[in-house]
Amino acid sequence: MGVAEEMDDWWKLSGRVWLFGNNVDTDQILPGYAMSAPREKLREYALAGSEQPDFAKTAKLGDVIVAGENFGCGSSREQAPAALHEAGAGLVVARSFARIFRRNCINIGLPVLAADLLPYVQQGEEISADIKEGTICIAGSGSLIQAKKLSASVLETLECGGLINKVRRQLGLGI
Amino acid sequence: MNEIERHLARAAGKTTVEAGEEITAAVDLVIAHDVTGPMAVEQFQRIGVDHVFEQQKVVFVLDHIIPAATVEARALHNSLRKFSRRFNTVLYDQGQGVIHQVVAEKHNLPRGAIIVGADSHTCTAGARGLIAIGVGATELAAAMATGVIDLEVPETYEIRLEGKMSPGVYAKDVILHLIGKFGTGGFTDQAVIFAGSGTAGMSLHEKMTIANMGIEMGAMITYFSDLDMVGPVRETFTFDLAAIPPSVACPYSPGNVVPAREAVGTAITQVVIGSCTNGRLSDMEVAAEVLHGKKVHPGVTLIIVPASQEIAQAMEDRGLTKVLRGSGAMVTGPGCGPCFGAHMGLLTADDVAVSTTNRNFPGRMGAREARVYLSSPRTAAESAVAGEIVAPGTVAPLDGGC
Incomplete structure (x- = not known):
């Protein structure tokens, strides 16, 4: 396989869906009492304050969070997306995102896509996505949904594995 | 531009x-x-x-x-x-x-x-x-x-605040009212400029309270203009300050806003006055004015958190701390206090609080079921005395009121 093909594969993800509603705030994603937890323990608190507090215990690598409007509203705490990432989440799809949360996800290398999937997917269903193209395929129904395409700058950040690597590259420090 | x-x-x-x-x-x-x-x-x-x-x-x-x-x-x-x-x-x-x-x-x-x-x-x-x-x-x-x-570069919207606030209405009521109107995602990724005759008469403290909660409408930037003409914007919204009532945000969202009179009678167990939203000297003066010579309701824990050492010192110098402590309040050292649920006043599922802070999401101040109402320091202080949510003017007369 050539480098270009490997890169194409890199943008493709698949996983099981966890469904959430509108306005899931950062206190639900990572409660205030857990904010002083060291990074390696953050995963234990992922979504601990939400309607699915068992997420951290049962999430598998590559799982996909699917939510409604304004996902991640509230605090700037990067512990929130970090906890999701550490617990295994490989992608977050929401109808809309709060600005700081969305940027935090990208900056730590956790892809996000803006699309309204709630009417089309069930909890636990398998979906796949092409991050670069912004397409999401629902395995059960075979439906293909187009999310808003990510900007070139966001794709570059994700490709670097997060903002720190991107800055290192810009400063000539290598990745 | x-x-x-x-x-x-x-x-x-x-x-x-x-x-x-x-x-x-x-x-x-x-x-x-x-x-x-x-x-x-x-x-x-x-x-x-x-x-x-x-x-x-x-x-x-x-x-x-x-x-x-x-x-x-x-x-x-x-x-x-x-x-x-x-x-x-x-x-x-x-x-x-x-x-x-x-x-x-x-x-x-x-x-x-x-x-x-x-x-x-x-x-x-x-x-x-x-x-x-x-x-x-x-x-x-x-x-x-x-x-x-x-x-x-964000799209910019202008919110013009015209006229004067009614007695018993504070900057906090204004921003809660706006969050109620626009919703918690109303300005996501966008910038908001506050302007209008009503802002010209506002103190820096009041402007800070309003700017502070811009994020509760999702805004990327909130900004107070000192010009008459802010320049081209996507859309302008105008509000008459005199028409805004004392307001509270009910559980479990800063966007779940009603006039305070609609929440009157809700029994409470804790009141918090402080934070980056409402922990400034003018907020403490309002609280002290209400609590002077009164006692906090025996069923209410009142926690007062100055937003800075400078404010705490000014409170001491002006005798406010003595008045507040005398009423039965706990006046703590400066900081964020119980606002975000890590310490200094966590709530159980059975608790109901009034707080001058900025968020009341599920679990924000402790148990997921704990109910937090966001309000102005005036509404908070009066409610602390009453043991239930009351409208401003209920336990202490309003300036210029009857």
């Missing part, structure tokens, strides 16, 4: 910018606290540079969990102490106050200066005409290293 676009263009070294354009802007101050800062310095060290872009422009404030409530919290403080010694950055240690208040008191910046802060309420600084943008730890680390931030 409007005012915000002019400031962003200058910071990006461009003659013009337009909404949607991606720019790289120079930053004038980079701020973080004891919860976000340690993650930022960890990320900064991964970048691998040996200095911050400018030592005096990188500021840390220990405010969220100070004094340390856990061993882990103490470790967070120590990580910022160690970093500040090594990189000669500015550190406000030992409980100087809430980051946004301390930065307002200690860092005088010209209008249009750019602040990047690892705290969502960084937008508070828009009260004094700064372009203040909340970010996460990684983006802050990048700004610490490079002195710049990549941004998309």
Whole structure:
């Protein structure tokens, strides 16, 4: 396989869906009492304050969070997306995102896509996505949904594995 | 270009910018606290540079969990102490106050200066005409290293506040009313300029309260203009201040806003007065005026948290602390206090609180089921005496009222 093909594969993800509603705030994603937890323990608190507090215990690598409007509203705490990432989440799809949360996800290398999937997917269903193209395929129904395409700058950040690597590259420090 | 676009263009070294354009802007101050800062310095060290872009422009404030409530919290403080010694950055240690208040008191910046802060309420600084943008730890680390931030120029909306607030109505009621109207995602990714005759008569404290909760409408930037004409904006909304009632945000969202009279009679068990939203001297004066010669209801725990050491000192000097303590309140040291549920007044599922803070999400102050109503210091103080939510003027007469 050539480098270009490997890169194409890199943008493709698949996983099981966890469904959430509108306005899931950062206190639900990572409660205030857990904010002083060291990074390696953050995963234990992922979504601990939400309607699915068992997420951290049962999430598998590559799982996909699917939510409604304004996902991640509230605090700037990067512990929130970090906890999701550490617990295994490989992608977050929401109808809309709060600005700081969305940027935090990208900056730590956790892809996000803006699309309204709630009417089309069930909890636990398998979906796949092409991050670069912004397409999401629902395995059960075979439906293909187009999310808003990510900007070139966001794709570059994700490709670097997060903002720190991107800055290192810009400063000539290598990745 | 409007005012915000002019400031962003200058910071990006461009003659013009337009909404949607991606720019790289120079930053004038980079701020973080004891919860976000340690993650930022960890990320900064991964970048691998040996200095911050400018030592005096990188500021840390220990405010969220100070004094340390856990061993882990103490470790967070120590990580910022160690970093500040090594990189000669500015550190406000030992409980100087809430980051946004301390930065307002200690860092005088010209209008249009750019602040990047690892705290969502960084937008508070828009009260004094700064372009203040909340970010996460990684983006802050990048700004610490490079002195710049990549941004998309936001669409700008104008909110004109005209006339005067009625007796019993405060800046907090105004911003709660607006959040109720526009919703918690109403201005996501967008900038909001506050202008109008009503803002000209507002104190900096009042503007800070309003700018502070811009993030509760999702805004990227909230900004108070000092001009009559702010320049071209996407849309202008006008509000008559006299028509805004005392308001409360009911559980479990800052957007779940009703006139205070509709929540009257709700039994409460705790009241919190403080935070970056409402912990300033004028807020404490309102609380003391209400509580003077009265007692807090025996079923209510009243916690009062000055937003800074300077405010705490002024409260002592003016006898406010004595009045508040005399009423049965616990007056704590400066900081974030119980606002975000890490310490100093957590609630059980059975508790109902009135708080002058900025969020009442599920679990924000303890148990997921605990109910928190957001209000002005006036409504909070009167409710503390009554033991239930009351409208301003119920337990103490309003200025200019009957």
